[in-house]
Amino acid sequence: MPLSTSSNFAKPDDAFRAIVEAHRGLNDEQSADLDAALVLILANHIGDIDVLREAIALARHRMIDASQQQQQ
Amino acid sequence: MTQAKTQFGYRRHPDQDRPGTNAAEHPVVVVGAGPVGLSFAIDLAQRGHKIVLLDDADRIGDGSRAICFSKRSLEYWDRLGVGERMVDKGVVWSVGKIFHGASQLYQFNLLPEPGHKRPAFINLQQFYAEAYLVDRVEELPDISLRWRNKVTALEQRNDRVVLIIDTPDGPYGLHAAWVIACDGARSSLRQMVGAEFAGQMFEDQFLIADVKMTAAFPTERWFWFDPPFHAGRSALLHRQPDDIWRIDLQLNPDADPVAEKKPENVRPRIARMLGHDKFEFEWISLYKFQCRRMDSFLHGRVIFAGDAAHQVSPFGARGANSGLEDAENLAWKLDRILRKTSPERLLESYHIERSAAADENIRESTRSTDFMAPATRQEARLRKAVLALAKETEFGKRMVNGGRLSVPSVYDTPLSTADVDLWRGGPRPGASMPDAPMAEHGASMFLTEAFIKRGTQFTLLEFGSGAATDAPSGVSAIRIGGESGLIDSEGLAAARYDAEPGTAYLLRPDGYVAARFRHPTRGRLETALARASGLN
Numbered sequence: 001m002p003l004s005t006s007s008n009f010a011k012p013d014d015a016f017r018a019i020v021e022a023h024r025g026l027n028d029e030q031s032a033d034l035d036a037a038l039v040l041i042l043a044n045h046i047g048d049i050d051v052l053r054e055a056i057a058l059a060r061h062r063m064i065d066a067s068q069q070q071q072q
Numbered sequence: 073m074t075q076a077k078t079q080f081g082y083r084r085h086p087d088q089d090r091p092g093t094n095a096a097e098h099p100v101v102v103v104g105a106g107p108v109g110l111s112f113a114i115d116l117a118q119r120g121h122k123i124v125l126l127d128d129a130d131r132i133g134d135g136s137r138a139i140c141f142s143k144r145s146l147e148y149w150d151r152l153g154v155g156e157r158m159v160d161k162g163v164v165w166s167v168g169k170i171f172h173g174a175s176q177l178y179q180f181n182l183l184p185e186p187g188h189k190r191p192a193f194i195n196l197q198q199f200y201a202e203a204y205l206v207d208r209v210e211e212l213p214d215i216s217l218r219w220r221n222k223v224t225a226l227e228q229r230n231d232r233v234v235l236i237i238d239t240p241d242g243p244y245g246l247h248a249a250w251v252i253a254c255d256g257a258r259s260s261l262r263q264m265v266g267a268e269f270a271g272q273m274f275e276d277q278f279l280i281a282d283v284k285m286t287a288a289f290p291t292e293r294w295f296w297f298d299p300p301f302h303a304g305r306s307a308l309l310h311r312q313p314d315d316i317w318r319i320d321l322q323l324n325p326d327a328d329p330v331a332e333k334k335p336e337n338v339r340p341r342i343a344r345m346l347g348h349d350k351f352e353f354e355w356i357s358l359y360k361f362q363c364r365r366m367d368s369f370l371h372g373r374v375i376f377a378g379d380a381a382h383q384v385s386p387f388g389a390r391g392a393n394s395g396l397e398d399a400e401n402l403a404w405k406l407d408r409i410l411r412k413t414s415p416e417r418l419l420e421s422y423h424i425e426r427s428a429a430a431d432e433n434i435r436e437s438t439r440s441t442d443f444m445a446p447a448t449r450q451e452a453r454l455r456k457a458v459l460a461l462a463k464e465t466e467f468g469k470r471m472v473n474g475g476r477l478s479v480p481s482v483y484d485t486p487l488s489t490a491d492v493d494l495w496r497g498g499p500r501p502g503a504s505m506p507d508a509p510m511a512e513h514g515a516s517m518f519l520t521e522a523f524i525k526r527g528t529q530f531t532l533l534e535f536g537s538g539a540a541t542d543a544p545s546g547v548s549a550i551r552i553g554g555e556s557g558l559i560d561s562e563g564l565a566a567a568r569y570d571a572e573p574g575t576a577y578l579l580r581p582d583g584y585v586a587a588r589f590r591h592p593t594r595g596r597l598e599t600a601l602a603r604a605s606g607l608n
Contacts, residue, residue, distance in 0.1 A: 032450075032453055033453060033456065036450075036453045036456070036457040037460065037461060039454075040454070040457055040458060040461060040467075040468075040471070041461070041465075
């Protein structure tokens, strides 16, 4: 099954909000720790190495695009 | 410090009296009498060949080297007639525990199922393994073991290798059809053939201490991340025979090697680890390690095996065990080439199969090392998350990497015949044969023993349906079930081989599956045998 990039949440704002609120009151270091754990938990839930690799590729691709735009 | 356990005398050999223009000719010269060279020489001698085995020292090396020998290695040593001695002396263990800080994260059992002749692992000091192998060599008149014989030059010709060998009596020459280089990580033969040996060097230093203590301690492998006695680093504790314990401590990359090695500095740390100071040091050394392999294990008529061909980090017991797998892979192939029943190109499969295994071992041990010594802050953060998750989740436990212990590789190899039938389990072509308990004439035995009894040759393993298939000539047969076959006393052979009446496996002389059929015919077996022999 390929990585799904269509919208899967009935209420996407709730999902975004839940993640944002999880970081409330944390400093950068704690936030990074939380993200690391969250990534591992969600990766295991997906349980498909090909989907995980696609997700990593997409995330890295966005990041590289963003840094190139900044340079311009 | 431990003294050398076994000292051997140099003895002059008549080959040394021959003039350089008339040097002795031998089919096989093995260089290096470590576990790999000794095992290879025994294997090939048992297959009927004459071997010259050279070693530049005159004693078995002391100190702390390999200690963990796998089930696969023990099964190989059973074929060489030394398995029982190794297991009798060795410490059998199967439970490992992983700690984080002061608390246990989880434990594992390496051999959860019964019905195997050999345990998952034994711990045994390498010098015992070598001493038992030397004893076995001395029972075999076809092996000429020559201590203090150091190869100093090598010249490859079309049909032979010319070796110059230095001895206490001066140099002499030998001609060999094949040279097997088992001369270790610092292989001088590798330099003589001019081969590259590039790879990854790890910056972290590790301290190894072997200590003797008589206090009661369980026979288990204990691994700590960030232990209270060694903050921020990792530690490993492992039992060996004679009340010796192997301790492996990860040091900081910038640790001062001279200071770290001093017993007065090591002692307090280990006392905190063990909870007492009733121990004596047998050995202390520091090491860094590299993961690397040769591009090709074949250099003309010089063939590389063991650490000479590939090096891994010690976490995972993949050094000596993979070297022994090299030996068992190469021995039967060279046997057939010397008998001219297979062409020399069969050796290409040695490189294909064993270099892929080396890559796998390097990958696994590199991952373990990276997990133990995270290179960046983010890597350390991810590891911290895994260790925290391991306390409460199964998936977290399985991500903790304190060393993935050696298991035999599964070969993707041109010698295998692809499955055409439907299989729900069992070893696929390229995998090694699983053991199972059997009975013969009322006596219990194991399938691996039946394989040895049939001569460790190409063997047809058939599950009885009444009419036995004719094995091709030169192929032994093990029949399970039917009127005259072995009895699958617990049904485990049928289960482990996904067998139905008529199922047949063609096993290679190293106990790997070459092909398997639900309904074998003579023609299909002949074709599979030819492929596995390198004939097509």
